[in-house]
Each structure stands twice: as C-alpha cells, then as structure tokens.
Amino acid sequence: MKRMLIKDVLAAAPSTAVTLGGWVRTVRNSKGFSFLSLNDGSCQACLQVVADESLDNYAAQVAHLTAGCSVFVSGQVVASPAQGQQVEVRASSVQVLGTADAERYPIQPKRHSYEFLRTQAHLRTRTNTFGAVARVRSALAGAIHEFFLARGFLHVHTPIITASDCEGAGEMFAVSTLDPANPPRTPEGAVDYSKDFFARQTFLTVSGQLEGETAACSLGNIYTFGPTFRAENSNTPRHLAEFWMVEPEIAFADLDDDARLAEDFLKFLFAAVLDRCKDDMAFFNQWVDKTLLATLAAVVESDFQRLSYTDAVALLEKAGRSWEYPVTWGKDLQTEHERYLTEDLFKKPVIITDYPAAIKSFYMRLSDDGRTVSAMDVLVPKIGEIIGGSQREERLDILERRMAAQHMNAENYWWYLDLRRYGTVPHAGFGLGFERLVQFVTGLANIRDVIPFPRTPRNADF
C-alpha cells in the first residue's frame, strides 16, 4: 500500500493524485454524497474527503461509515469550494478496511473527560488532544538527542536491572525469578538470593546516574535517556511509578556549568517545540492553557533566576505571608515555598543551589563551608521541580565519610569509589523528568495524560 501522509496531502497542489489511509473522525452525510473527516496521526488537522454515489460501494459501505472506521482512499486533491479548509480530496475510491460499531466505539465524536479517556488508553491517541501529546512528546525526545549530540555528548545506555541503589532516590521494585510462594531460604530463614537469577538481589533502576558517572569519568560528556522506576506510593498528578528520565553527566565541570547546561537545555527544547509543533501547540494554547505559548516564549527569552537555598529561605521569611510549613534553614523547601518563588515572586524558572548537606544525597559535593552541598533544583511554575542535579563529590575521603555517616555499605559501591580512586575529576549532572517536561510544554495538568500507558499505584492496565 503506497500512501501519502495527510499532512502532505494538505500541502499538495490541486489536481495531485493521492492515496491515503486514515481513521474517520466525523461523517456528514447529504443526499447522494458524504463528507468524511479523516485523521492519520501525521498532523492535528483532518482531511476532508468528498465521496459521492458514483462510487460503486457508496450505498453499501461509504454511506454507513461512522467515527473510528478505517479507510484507504484514492482520489484527487481539489481546492475546496467551502470555507474550513484550503483543499480537500475528491475520492475515486474509498476502500473500507475496518468498521467500528458506533454503538460500542468508545471514542464518540464529542468531548470526553481525561478520566474516561485514561480507561481507554489504547484508543485515546485517536483524539485531538492525545494525538497532539504523542507528536509533541516525540518531537521533544528527538530534540533532546539533537541538543546533546550537537554538543558532543555521547549517548550511553545504562542498565534497567541493577544491584545498586542510587541512595535516597526512592523505593525500588524487586526483580526476581524465585517462586514468591516458596523461595529458597538461608539457614537463618532469610530469602536466599544467591539462588536467584543473578545470584544476588536485584531491582529496577531508580536512576542511571551512578552508571552515567562511570561513563563521564572516561568518555567526557554523556547523557542517558531511559525508563526509571520508583515503587513509592505516590498518588499525585506529578508522579509515575514508571517514567523516563534524561540524565546528562559532564566531566571537568562544576555546579555552575551544570546549571548553565540545564537552562540552555530547557530553552532549546521549548524553542524547538514552538518552532516544530505549531499546530499542536496552538491546539494546547486554545483548549488547555491559554497562556501556554506566551509562557514558553517568555521562558526562552528570559534568564532563569538563580539563588542559593540560603537566600531563598531569607526571601521566604520576609515574604509577608504565613506558611503551613514554617521556613527554617536546614529544612527542605515545601511545595508551597517552591510555588511562591517560581509562580509569585519571580514568575519564571528558578534554579535553587547549595542546599544543606543534611537533606541531600551522599554523592553531592560538600562545600567549603561544610554545611551545604553543590546541589540544584530547577523549579518551573505549576510543575514544581522539573530538574534535580548536583556537582558530584570527587574526593574519595570525603565521599567515604559521607557514606559512612549515612550507614551505607561502601563495599556495594566499590566500583563507584574506584572513579575517585583512579584519576578522579570534578563532574556534575542532573536528571530531567521527561513526563514533567511534556506536562510543562503541553499544559496538561495530570502526568498520566502525557505518557501512553501510565503506571501508578494499583494501576498497570494495558
């Protein structure tokens, strides 16, 4: 089957002969002919096909088409005599590939709620909104690779199954082939993982960072872009149990380099989708968030606000409002604090740096003051934390001391410590939650609507 994409048909000159495939969105029947609105996923717009009774299957098939039917059409592009579209296709044949019982087809030609469409995740990409999400998501993924590869970063693949725990990143899903009802036991009665597939206990990764650091400490600048898994019982519009994370790691670099990279990265991605997904972005701007295009354009032009955690605490203390959670140096910032800074005070992305060491992970580089670490969070309006990163502790003795303080077993991290033992180098990196990026770009309020098949507590359908 040789076919043209509808986005190309819509741009074709009148009298071009075309063949195309698509799914019927709506049908408007008149006496003797029908207008078919077809979509094939290649663009937001539908193609209007005019089919009349001169087709030999008109009365038997074409006149009975309904939403969701699949068709393969041959015909000619003609200038449309009516308003609503520049061109349309006059069909010389309409092959009906698949019918869709209109009484049962879930995607009716009407407005549906996001909640309902989540129960129809296998069909929801046939709607305007979820088609647009899929295209923007794909464009963002492509732009991410483009950004890094153009800057000489190496794309590395880190393992999905891991024995290491990127300490503090969250609860992990266990990976095992043992019979859960009757696992082998040690003499002490514990599960004997030496009999398991990998002869040790393993998990789904919560982050590729530690493995990414090994690559950065030999190859230079690298990035990973893969799935990560958190077994947290998080029930929010911003959390998934399975999500995709982008994690660059840069060598011979400090936190300032890291923050600059994060800012350049986000601006590049926003500019890319504004440029490449105009119709889809216009759709989101009209139906989801009327400030979306203006917000993204402003972010591309503005400088992100940088401030230290210590300064942020000072600003919050004199904000002149009462906080549900009091602000004190040493306590992590709450959602209400972050929202105030990025949505009310600065009204643009904010990069907060130099957090208290006590509330951050062991691998973050200890500052000379001894009480903060070179960590950063990038906060954006509505989403909150979209990026978390840090300069990594490259000094073996300090790293070992911090691991001991957090009661970590250094033997499990022998290879991670080797990076500091042999040719250590200052390096830094960050993690970007890909779905949170798609949320911010599309304006969609719930993270379950920006990934095809969301995995959340008690939900792994499809």
Added chain:
RNA sequence: UCCCUGAUAGCUCAAUUGGUAGAGCGAGCGGCUGUUAACCGCUAGGUUCCUGGUUCGAGUCCAGGUCGGGGAGCCA
C-alpha cells in the same frame, strides 16, 4: 500513606425535607445537493459502584469496602 471530595443512561451531568430517576451530547431510523464535532424530525437507552444496615419506602441516611479526582508527603 494522610486530608478533602466524588461514583446515577455509551459520555457529561441533574433529581427540593427520604416518596414513580431526567436533560444535553452520543447512538438508531427518516429527511436534506457543499457540510465543518452540520441541521430538522422521530425512537431506543438505567442492577443509581459493591456489601450490609435504618425505614412503610433509600439515588438520597448509616457502616464497611472498591475505584476516580484534588491537596500534602516522597521526588523527577
């Protein structure tokens, strides 16, 4: 996990102090020679989430559960 809130037709919702469950959209049928999630007419469509309780009588009140949504925590 905690707090709040909801579940009624395929979908989105209504139903007064507890008293025969309705509408819009969608669907089916018919009409219309250019429509734009068209328009006009007619028709069908219900285990009111589940289990138990109170009551002459429960969509409505009570208890427990399941699932959805919002907020918080955890984080990306």
